[in-house]
Amino acid sequence: MTETPTDSWPTVETIHGGSPPPYTPPPPPPPEPDRRVGAGMLLALAVIAIAAAGVAIAYFLTHRDNGTDVTTTVLTTSGTAAAGKTMPSVTGETIDEARATLATFGIRPAVTRRTSAQSAGTVLSQAPEAGGTLTRNTPVTLVVAAAKQQATTSTEATTSTEATTTAPATTTAAAPTPAPRASSVPDVSNQQEAAAVQALNRAGIIASLAFIPGSDPLGTVEDQAKPAGASVPYHSHLQINISSGPGDKPSEQVPNVIGLPLQQALASINGAQLRLLYLKFPVSSQSQAGKIVQQSPLAGAHAPRNAQVIVYLGAYSG
Secondary structure: OOOOOOOOOOOHHHHOOOOOOOOOOOOOOOOOOOOOOOHHHHHHHHHHHHHHHHHHHHHHHHHOOOOOOOOOOOOOEOOHHHOOOEOOOOOOOEHHHHHHHHHOOOOOOEEEEEOOOOOOOEEEEEEOOOOOEOOOOOEOEEEEEOOOOOOOOOOOOOOOOOOOOOOOOOOOOOOOOOOOOEEEOOOOOOOEHHHHHHHHHHOOOEEEEEEEOOOOOOOEEEEEOOOOOOEEEOOOEEEEEEEOOOOOOOEEEOOOOOOOEHHHHHHHHHHOOOEEEEEEEEEOOHHHOOEEEEEEOOOOOEEEOOOEEEEEEEEEOO
């Protein structure tokens, strides 16, 4: 049966419950957390990195040479006072004695240690050699005997059923070499005072200095009391005349240094505006060892300023 549509029939709108609601878009997703590092954090990290690098560099610089023995030798050149002077002989002397001698020339030598059978502190060699002329820039080096290291010997014990007899050790003392009874005078004319005095000393002759006016440089030997080749008693005195140098130099009184240790004698003579040159002299008494036993010129005499005074240092040989 078909019904006739009337006004009471539901319309489409009625069937679907009215007009559809307006479209509402879904809410946006929440923002992701901010993973960026702030400027303050970056600055802190940079400071920490720089500090760590500084610690590493400091450790490297202070530990890179660990375990390595380094020996440094410093060459010291001669001073102005040494220019034109003759290099003295210091070989065979102790290092303290050698330094005192070179100090009179304004020289502070470089020292190299070397193992030797000689007593520790003995000067084994020198550069330049004795007799050479020094300049302001001449390097002076001394090779000095190093302290001996005590050797350790291990002996393996053995057992034997046979009797062993050990002969007692016998030590024979070497006879001392007798001193010569006469010396031959060397030619020291026109030499510098230091070289002349050392040449006489090697010949067994003690120099007596007399300063005289002269046009040659201060310290030049003008004449000697005995000609070259003459025979004189061993350890006798021989006068040599030394030039006071050109010009009018102040005259200084020579102090008395007999009986003084070398360093005190050096201070006393330097205090009088004079210089010191010393040589070893054999003595029979230990009380004289290391002390001045002779000097020239004698105490109270006069010498030109900056002249060298010769002193003889007692050396006890037993």
